[in-house]
Each structure stands twice: as C-alpha cells, then as structure tokens.
Amino acid sequence: MFLLDTGSLVLLSVFWWRKHRFVFPFLSALDTVSAAWGAFPVLLALPAG
Numbered sequence: 001m002f003l004l005d006t007g008s009l010v011l012l013s014v015f016w017w018r019k020h021r022f023v024f025p026f027l028s029a030l031d032t033v034s035a036a037w038g039a040f041p042v043l044l045a046l047p048a049g
Helices: 002-023 025-048
Strands: none
C-alpha cells in the first residue's frame, strides 16, 4: 500500500508540475527529470497489468 500511495503521489506531482510548468519556464530541466521519474511507476505497472 505504501508503494501504491508513493506512486500515486509521484504521478500527481508530475501532473501538477506539467499543468503549472508554464509558470516556471526556468525549471524546464526539472520538468524533464520529474517526467522521467514519473514514468517509472507506469513502466513498472505495465507488466503487472
């Protein structure tokens, strides 16, 4: 359950960041890192699905 909650929080943070990234154009590098980090739970969940 902890892993599930952590993955959900990561995905939510990535969605929020992508929604508001136009406010922080100078942090575009962080956007790339957060997007790559947010893809890990999705890739891990694909085989399980």
